[in-house]
Amino acid sequence: MRLLTGKPQAPPRTVSRETLAIDLGNGRVVEVLRVRDPRARRIKLSVDERGPRLTLPMRASEIAGQRFVIEHGDWLLAQIAQADSDATRLQPHVSATIPLRGAELPVRWQVARYLRLQLNEDALEIAAPEAVNATALQRALRDFYEGQARADVGRWLPKYLPGLPRAPSRLRYRVMSSQWGSLAPDGALSLDLSLVLAPPPAFEYVLVHELCHLIHADHSRAFWREVEARCPDWRDQREYFRASGRSLKAGLRRLIAADE
Structure with missing residues (x-):
């Protein structure tokens, strides 16, 4: 008309x-x-x-x-x-700590021609030019966190695969607004990058949760039985995220200036 x-x-x-x-x-x-x-x-x-x-x-x-x-x-x-979170953006060549695996990791600086991050036993060592670009530093820190997250999942995943109908088709780390993880219909697994800031048992619980969706796509009683068989303290870990989850996500965003 x-x-x-x-x-x-x-x-x-x-x-x-x-x-x-x-x-x-x-x-x-x-x-x-x-x-x-x-x-x-x-x-x-x-x-x-x-x-x-x-x-x-x-x-x-x-x-x-x-x-x-x-x-x-x-x-x-x-x-x-x-x-709120106590995490702040790193200032080049200023002593600080960053969150990692439920603890505060000291940051040690040294002047160098190129930017490089390396984790030692008790500190993160950052070699950087005196006038290092802030965006480059945030990107390098994000890459560092993703590398640590992949290392953790790489240690945990093999023990769960034998009890699953199939392995995840691929694995990626994202900065998520509200979720901690998701499993796509094609088996692609996404995990929130801020999980690597949490204590390892909490991070591992989220991995178990998403892997169990390969068995049950819903949140039925059968699903939670699968979770409990692999993570008996899952209720404690869920409470941790309810109490501290927002702070974790805020801390990561401040450190890496994420806009996702």
């Missing part, structure tokens, strides 16, 4: 994003990412490792959104505190 009558079609509604500074009325001002989403049906406030996010339906007013944030101010501040 629009073609016959000559009426122009309404422009498609798209997602828009804007960062706002909202005064909570208690002396605290919080930066919130406001997202207008045509798919949203209600106002929603959430917090992840990237910070607070306010999702608004297209018909909701800006004033209604700000009022919603203020009304939930105490909850918001508590969530921000839970998601």
Whole structure:
């Protein structure tokens, strides 16, 4: 009918994003990412490792959104505190520590012509030019973490393969917003890179969890029996992620400046 009558079609509604500074009325001002989403049906406030996010339906007013944030101010501040991390970006040739396997690893610097990272028994040694590029340093640190994660999984995976119907088709490490791992229908396994910052038993639990999806694709009782047979303390590890997961993800993002 629009073609016959000559009426122009309404422009498609798209997602828009804007960062706002909202005064909570208690002396605290919080930066919130406001997202207008045509798919949203209600106002929603959430917090992840990237910070607070306010999702608004297209018909909701800006004033209604700000009022919603203020009304939930105490909850918001508590969530921000839970998601906070002590990890900061490395400053070239400045003494520091970085998180690895549930502990803080000292960083030792030396001046060199080329950037190189090497893990010794008690420290990460970084050889770098005096004016090393920050982006190159963050990329090298990400590569370092991925190498350590691959080494851990390489030690654990062989003992689980005999009890699986098939091996994962491939394995990749990503910076995930909310998940810790995922298994695609073709058997491709993805793991969150920040897992290497966690204590090894917690990391190994996530690996076991995803491998058990090769047996049961759901979260049925049968699935959890498979998990428990391989990881009897899985409940403890799950509680660890509930308490510290946001901090892990935030710490990794700060260290490697991830935008995924």
